[in-house]
């Protein structure tokens with residue numbers, strides 16, 4: 001088992017994944033993500049974007065293929081060590097915001113810092129700064145149920161950025177936002193990641209995401225493809241009309 005090159009923060013080789021019910025999701029994906037790089041993972045519905053992020057982040061165990069984080073072979077780690085790695089080095093943004101309902105917005109954002117040992121005062125200052133950057137500074141004292149879905153997602157994004165993780169996995173982070181807000185939020189996310197040297201793996205249908213990323217990796221039916229021509233809205237054949245070149 002050979003460790004990946006030094007400047008790759010994430011590295012996968014021949015990654016295969018089947019869901020517990022046997023459904024195939026990934027069929028031999030290999031990739032390398034450099035430190036500080038923003039990689040957009042694109043592809044139609046069901047192409048395996050979420051599954052790829054889940055494998056790379058250690059959320060699910062990899063049984064076929066290899067996934068490395070720096071010099072750590074994630075595919076060999078048990079659940080406890082994967083969990084610790086995820087807590088200490090990674091952050092995750094879901095397509096739908098998941099916040100602690102008992103905590104207000106700033107407390108939700110401050111939580112990962114406090115879990116990593118920061119004092120409440122320092123964590124609060126950082127949380128308020130990030131809420132301002134995400135344009136929800138005026139909602140800092142609101143509980144999640146008092147916020148709109150799009151505001152909750154902005155709070156979730158602030159919470160993922162505040163601890164400056166080594167790698168941020170963002171699965172359709174702008175899905176609950178209005179179209180007009182998406183580019184601005186994505187720009188805030190990518191600018192913040194660049195200024196803090198955070199590596200980002202961003203799954204998205206949004207063409208704006210690819211435009212803001214350093215590089216794009218396209219998936220189709222669990223495989224990497226180098227060009228992907230999606231069907232237009234009038235094409236009733238759907239995914240069958242995708243042209244594939246590997």
Ligand SMILES: Nc1ncnc2c1ncn2[C@@H]1O[C@H](COP(=O)(O)OP(=O)(O)OP(=O)(O)O)[C@@H](O)[C@H]1O
Pocket residue numbers: 019020021023024025043044045046047048049050051052
């Ligand atoms: N829990 C599950 N059990 C069985 N099959 C699943 C499960 N989750 C996803 N799949 C299937 O695995 C394949 C890959 O799904 P995945 O969610 O990774 O794709 P995706 O590109 O992220 O799709 P979307 O854009 O809709 O989120 C699809 O065929 C999907 O139907």
